[in-house]
Amino acid sequence: MALRHAVLAALLDGEYSGYQLAKAFDVGVANFWYALPQQLYLELAGLERDGLVAGRRVVQETRPNKRLFTVTAAGLAELERFAVAASKPSFIRDDLLVKVQAIDRIGAEPVIAQLEERAAVATGRIEVFGKLLQRLRGDETEERYLRDGERIGPYLTCLRGREFEQGHHDWCLRTAELLRSREAARAER
Amino acid sequence: MALRHAVLAALLDGEYSGYQLAKAFDVGVANFWYALPQQLYLELAGLERDGLVAGRRVVQETRPNKRLFTVTAAGLAELERFAVAASKPSFIRDDLLVKVQAIDRIGAEPVIAQLEERAAVATGRIEVFGKLLQRLRGDETEERYLRDGERIGPYLTCLRGREFEQGHHDWCLRTAELLRSREAARAER
């Protein structure tokens, strides 16, 4: 049960509905995990069944009713247990890297295009993360916020998320350029 | 079928047995994917059934017999098809990030220890990648190798692998230090 703890951690910052959580997880604002809406509704149901989160129904007139969830004491205890246990190592698993691995034996153009598209997507994400970081630290400098802030967890994971995207972006662009220049050299011969 | 193409791409560099592949995938020398031995044996069986790889039995006297696999023409065509199709975006999914996200509400010590351990593991991997890169480029400079080399796919993915590990390493250490100094400040009060 992997999503479990990610959802619990996300709910530490306040009450969220399945729908709100889904948006955060989907866009990647949740910089430490990713999940589809369906999975979240399922997981929230399971968490509630096990008493780790509590949901309260909010009746809305103009919009459909929704359910807002909070972490219970048992949920926090579960997170605590999870944090003490060993983490499994994180690995890269990326279709695009597989394609680049094979690049010398397959057509390069489609892969180059995908690398450039990825870089563009990453640029967007970097901006999103940047804004989130600004919002979290408010008026303070990063240094002071990290030293004195009360809730720095989301800031720290967001930093890693942004750096990951930056690294990914740079590599994609560099690789695309390199492959392009090799294609050009090939065409000349 | 995600492992499929990763295995095909890995087999482009020569004949490998399930066991040899497993080591590469397990240690992370295969910098673009990760898989356990069992899965590889299963996947190789499937790939052979579908005619995408061909296995030949090698009888050994001193060691158990083994089967070496090569990509067939059909396998290469499958890779080609795969490369043209859209790649799904890559996301971070990491237990340790979940723990850091929750850090303000749980005990920090075990998480700090895990961050430091991760950094140490990453240091090891960075070295492995560095050596692999050296071996791949031989006597040439990186620039020349990437411009004129015939098989640069593995080099490029390895570069990304190393940068990822470096980024991960730096973040883990920075975060661990920060959390330690906050713990120290907390203790003083």
Next chain:
DNA sequence: CTACACATGTAAACGGTTACATGATTAT
């Protein structure tokens, strides 16, 4: 004689993705 490296698999359980399903309100 013990541990490690070589060598290959099967079966069950789990977690995540894809497809299916529904329906109201608001903005273009």
Next chain:
DNA sequence: ATAATCATGTAACCGTTTACATGTGTAG
């Protein structure tokens, strides 16, 4: 009218992980 946003779920499928299973040769 049409598309987007709000809002919540179920079911089938696929891919990964964990546990089980076996056996030889080599180095310490």
